[in-house]
Amino acid sequence: MQTFLTLLxxxxxxxxxxxxxxxxxxxxxxxxxxxxxxxxxxxSLKSNKMMQSRIIFQALAIFIAVLIMWLANGG
Structure with a gap:
């Protein structure tokens, strides 16, 4: 499970x-x-769209990192 989350x-x-x-x-x-x-x-609309996508991907990465740490501590 953690390997899958690490890849994600x-x-x-x-x-x-x-x-x-x-x-x-x-x-x-x-x-x-x-x-x-x-x-x-x-x-400028395209640039704004890319920055919005960056924020979404960054939030997803933070969520996955927190989930990995939570599971590593015994969930």
Whole structure:
């Protein structure tokens, strides 16, 4: 059971890192034309979506880590 949870934790950590990097890359590709438009630009919406995904994956990783520690202490 703990091996499975450890693999899930690693997957959640990798997903967090991927979402973070993708969000930063999209943010860095934002042009001045995107910033001068009215309302949110397409790139800022994508960047925001990636950061929201990062938060979800990070919360999942924390939950799995807590679950692993709880089970290691005898549940």
């Amino acid at each position: 934790l690693i997957a959640a950590m990798i997903a967090t890192l991927v979402a973070l990097v993708r969000g930063i890359v999209i943010f860095l590709k934002t042009t001045e034309a995107d910033l001068n438009g009215t309302g949110p630009s397409n790139s």
